[in-house]
Amino acid sequence: MTDPAVLTIDSVRSAMRNKQTTAAALVERFYAFIDDADRQVNGYLTLCKERALAQAGKIDALVDQGAELPPLAGVPVAVKDVISTAGVRTTCGSRMLENYVPRYDATAVQRLEKAGAIILGKVNCDEFAMGSSNENSAYGPVRNPRALDRVPGGSSGGSAAVVAAGTAVVALGSDTGGSIRQPASFCGVVGLLPTYGRVSRFGLVAFASSLDHIGPFSRTVKDSAQLLQAIAGRDPLDSTSADVPVPDYVAALDQPIRGLRIGVPSDAFASGLDPRVEARVREAIEVFRRAGCEIVDISLPNNQYAIATYYIIATAEASANLARYDGVRYGFRNKDAATLAEMYRRTRDQGFGAEVKRRILLGTYVLSAGYYDAYYKQAQRARALLAADYRKAFQQVDVILTPTAPTPAFKLGEKTGNPLEMYLADIYTVTADLVGIPGISVPCGDADGLPVGVQLLGNYFAEARLLQLAHHFEQLRAQAPASAQA
């Protein structure tokens, strides 16, 4: 059997079908690899070997029976620790939920297993998905497998890192303001943000409900397409999930891209952008141009309000979503408090980390009497304006191309002292979450050995289009001589 780090969904499935290995053996092999390789990365928080072997047993039984194998048969998957797994601890990267074991599976998890995937364990992330560097985890930072002194990005740092390190074939992450695409860019893997409502949020521990998405990480675009295929679609348990048919994402990959129009916003190369990132992204544009795509300059006039809008809406929703962690029913409780108010105060003071508390305070403030209109209501208006900008843009172009993040992976500790600077790491990604459109980050080269990603944004439910362009881009880069990749 080959190196785990080069496996894909297809190669795993065919290895099962051709009986080159068993699912059980593959699982054992991955755990051995994790044991070895994850020590430095700190990607996994909890392994669920029993569950993984049980699922592997089911796949192996299917193989023995000669039955048709499900689409993700035997594929080892890592799941971000903000996604609920029955019987498997789900910490959200927080001390608050250190010993919290959900009694139900998230819909996405259920669908993964139904599709034959094997969940290896739960992976590290910023506490309650709040952060851009994975340094806000109560269980220590994740290190970027491509450069161990650097962050993997966040908040789905663990998901990106384990896929990059090969300790999982694919992973589920979550994206509220860029938390899939930015770490994908930092770790040199593919990360997909689906349209809001495309994938059920049931079981995704809420940070900001109107912005939260579950989405795939993978090393190839095709794997993301297959993973999305398995988890997408209406879920009666999530009222915000969309009743829109799920197309065949894999079938769309090889459709020709000649003639497609790619919009590049006027502010895509604004100040603050690392010149090395700019160079890689401009090369990516050239790749598309050479492939026959039309590059169109577009304007998104309200983009400048995106970060402010995002940090008002996201924190407002977070302040309510995190109210349930009060020490009453589950999770951490300070046991020394003499009164109820004191129990609340101490539990939340000790159970939450600094960034989470900062955002709860911000969110509480913007919703307070006398401030609601100036902040929250205004932010909702800005959100509507942004959506209108993008709707208009998509009348002109098929997709919009930008850098995924303004810089490559930065050093651990580099930005922890400056939250505002950290917030700017999301500058290219937050808008898609606010508008509800899908986006993908695909590797487009390196900056002094550090991965760089290019982001494509699509119209509502246009994931197939994004995957198609990203897939072509990936193939074209693989064919190009190394020098062209710089």
Place this chain on the structure above:
Amino acid sequence: MSTTIAQTSLTAAAEKYEPVIGLEVHVQLNTATKIFCGCSTRFGAPANSQTCPVCLGLPGALPVLNREAVVKAVRASLALNCQINERSVFARKNYFYPDLPKGYQISQYDKPIAEHGWLEVDAKNGGTHKIGITRLHMEEDAGKNMHEGFADSHQFSYVDLNRAGVPLVEIVSEPDMRSPEEAYEYLTRLKEIMLYLGVSDCNMEEGSLRCDANVSVRLRGAEKFGTKAEIKNLNSFRYLQRALEYEIERQIGVLESGGRVVQETRLFNVSEGKTFPMRSKEQAHDYRYFPEPDLAPLIVSSAWRDELAATLPELPRQKRNRLMNEYGLTAYDADVLTVSQELADYFEAAAKGSKNPKAVANWIMGDLTAHMKATNTTLADTKVRPNQIAELAALIDEGAISGKMAKDVFAKMAESGEPPRSLVASMGLQQVSDPAALEKIIDEIMAANPKQLEQYRGGKTPLFAFFVGQVMKATKGQANPALVNDLLKAKLG
């Protein structure tokens, strides 16, 4: 005594003031399952046995709106003459409390499902008074904290979340009520409507009907409202009235002694019959409402609204008026008989086959009600069928039995369920209404009592009763009393 003097002057002062009352009523909808999950709403189940990730507020769980709760809320709104908002929005009401699993209650705020309704109540001086209904909104109930009854209750409190997520509607009235009696009447009529609709069991003891009151006083004739107090913990109709009476008197006392009423929330203490302010900490809430992002706006199309409007039953007030018109009932009788839909239906089933609806009404309100009370039974399990009531009334009207006999027949009928006509036969109760037969008996009695006859004719008219008694005795009480009267009068001269 000084207290007497103080009371007297207060009574005098009370005349100067007019109370202004508005009610906020929570009605639990009797859906089978909770408003945002599939858990049962059954009352009295073991603590926390009717819970799931959604109503426990577990991380990652999401609400899904119960359609039946919307149906019931819309029907309640329509019965209260409200306008249904085609688009309403759920909102989060944020506060910390152990019985509130998510740390926020899903409610409706600036876009409730219904607004601008009214409810008609009887006015004190006859006529009716429309009480405005500001809004009706949907929300989820909280759980219940339990501070007593456990071995370690001195140290810990427990929480039962069976009730968390049970659907509620909150019905907010305009400050249109002017006396505790009127508030009582409003709540009575509101409850009656909810029961008629079948959207709630309105059981105050089980908490399915809850009431808070806003009350202020102002000088009669004044236009501006006084400062109001909100009174909570009014868990019976009687407490509502008593608390309002106390609070009105208290506010008048404050004003009369030169003070100012403070805007605050007060709790009614049942054992003392007084209201007390809640600790200020408990009332300083900024709920930070914002639209619930987990639920799409609720759309009630006009077509759906009309469809639901068509399912509304005849409501108590309409029914009362119709019973008065159709059956010639008095307002009082119509009121008693429409106390519940079942009773009204029972009456109508009986009255429809009767030439004497008034008598039917009397039987139902009298003997039947008394019987059910005595035997602790309900209309559903009484053996007396409506047509039997009609038959009994007819037997009297036909002169077949006397009213007194009918009471005996009723008692037997209530016991056995046998039809009155066959009971009359089997009990040998046939009334003697044959004038010829009675005349013969009267002649015999007159002949046998010449002395009394002479005295009667000599002017001692009270002896009439003696002759009636003799006829009854001779007929074993089965003589038609009215006929006996007539015949005796004619014969005695």
